[in-house]
């Protein structure tokens with residue numbers, strides 16, 4: 001039987017990753033899980049994020065997947081080693097692909113990283129970029145309000161511009177040439193962020209980066225069979241569908257709510 005790629009996120013934002021993977025691999029079956037009951041992960045402690053990530057992964061493993069994609073940057077920043085201990089299938093987070101793309105893109109070796117508080121405080125992008133490019137200087141900035149702005153559909157609203165100006169005021173002084181959008185939601189704000197940072201700064205979209213990276217694990221051969229999409233959430237399907245529609249510019253079907261406390265906590 002054809003096994004699917006499993007993708008999880010803290011909520012709806014990971015659909016940016018789902019979309020990039022769907023576009024790159026049209027024949028693959030994809031199973032997406034959004035932990036909408038417990039979103040946001042960004043302000044939570046590493047231990048809590050690890051616990052939630054393991055539970056999400058167990059749920060997806062029960063569906064019989066062949067690769068686990070951690071779309072959530074905050075989970076990717078702290079939970080990959082724990083997730084890799086859970087099973088033998090490949091577990092891929094967004095940090096390494098994003099770091100690789102940033103290291104390839106920069107010319108002046110001055111790189112900015114923006115993300116949730118959890119992602120930025122973990123230092124995961126800095127470590128990953130410096131592993132590839134030890135001489136690179138990394139500037140990071142948490143931008144927590146970007147997540148609710150996107151979920152409200154305000155990514156091009158003047159309020160988004162004001163908030164971006166405020167968060168990025170120091171970043172603009174650092175003469176960076178590359179900025180990593182280290183959060184699922186930020187690619188949706190890229191127009192606003194680009195305007196604030198200026199055209200000379202290249203934005204790295206970690207969602208697109210992970211889709212390209214996945215090509216090392218899967219071939220893109222087209223067998224003519226359109227891949228199946230299955231979506232699960234832990235709460236509020238209607239809110240998920242509404243935001244999903246805005247992110248994907250398409251309606252999603254095959255969406256089910258799963259209850260958190262059934263089978264996830266068992267090994």
Ligand code: DGL
Pocket residue numbers: 009010011013014039040041042043071072073074075116119147182183184185
């Ligand atoms: N998915 C999260 C991330 O990429 C953003 C939303 C949240 O804080 O849970 O870090």
